[in-house]
Amino acid sequence: MKILMALIATVVLSVHTGVQAADTDAQQAIDAAKAAHKKADSLQGGWVSTDKLIKKAEEASAKGDGDKALKLAKKAQKEAELAHAQAEYELKNWAPPPYLMPK
Amino acid sequence: MKTYMVPAICLALLGTGAITALAASSPDADLKIYQEYFKKKFPDFTEExxxxxxxxxxxxxxxxWEAIMEFPPYExxxxxxxxxxxxxxxNGKTYADCLENGGIGISHTYPRFDAGSGKIRTLSMEINDCRESNGEKPLNLLKGDLPTLLxxxxxxxxxxxxxxQVPDDPRALAAYEDGKRIYFTRRGPRGFACYNCHWDAAGGRIRGNELSPAIGQATNFPAYRSKWGAMGPIQRRYKGCMKNIGAKPLxxxxxxxxxLEYFHRFLSNGLPSSAPNNRF
Known part of the structure; x- marks a missing residue:
């Protein structure tokens, strides 16, 4: 009986620790996504969809769904990085199309 | 207006890209190219x-639209x-006390370059600065009384x-070039710039919407849009366009x-102002 109780306690603790870890990971991912998004914004390059992903990640996190929050936050960060790369490229390479250039 | 080369200071502000193209450009030279493009694309177009x-x-x-214009909501x-x-x-003063010519018949000359601040001033800024200098709170730039005054x-x-006017001042040219940069910069997940819809695609369609030519758009604003159910300034329309392409609005x-407003309004230089107008 004592062994069974110990096993149950171990399982419960493991699950609880796992949930806590997922929540922490999700929050870190959300913070990272926000930072990346802000960086893209600083070059006037943010995307509307990134705002939405971050909001959904925060909602999932608030509901305790750490795995979903983590997935959404990582997607948001990837988007923000793409947006930043686009904005950096455009700052250096923007130009009117050839048909509007001086001949 | 004089034709001039873009000073080196403007290029420095703009980074390294597209220097070859920009170095040969000037606002007047740009406008000529832009107008010629649409003259060829739509040879029968009148100012209207x-x-x-x-x-x-x-x-x-x-x-x-013609039916709406019989009793236009903007009236x-x-x-x-x-x-x-x-x-x-x-304090007893009015907007007329702050504005050139009492504020009458000046709308078509805005935005303007302000040599004092070295920046572009919109008519909305003039209105809000007038309010603040007379002890009143500034108005919302996009909705309500301010577009009504506009x-x-x-x-x-x-x-x-x-x-x-883009005067021969490097700061005015830098502002013009910055507006041009924003106009021609691809943004959002689809990689669209303003020009993608309103130059070569003008007259075409995106989903259920026909695309208007870049030249002439700014003559209609502020406009009463059915979609808004209200009068709105051109910057509200820009925000809508930016959202449509998935880019966070400025x-x-x-x-x-x-x-951006400075550059975009400049594109319609010489065309008669038809604002306020009605738009879907």
């Missing part, structure tokens, strides 16, 4: 056609704007040719947005 925008390309929408807004304009502040002031410029009243 440019102002008509998307209604050139869909007879059904054109007839709906009541203009009346309200006139009352607001002439209502004294608490509508009245635009009415007093109706028919006058847009006259956006902040209304920011230097970037003001510079």
């Amino acid at each position: 056609n440019y102002s008509l925008g998307m209604y050139n390309f869909n007879e059904d929408k054109r007839s709906q 009541t807004v203009v009346d309200k704007g006139e009352k607001l304009f002439n209502t004294p502040f608490k 509508a009245y002031m635009a009415e007093t410029s109706r028919g006058k040719a847009l006259d956006i 902040k209304a009243g920011s230097d970037a947005m003001n510079n």
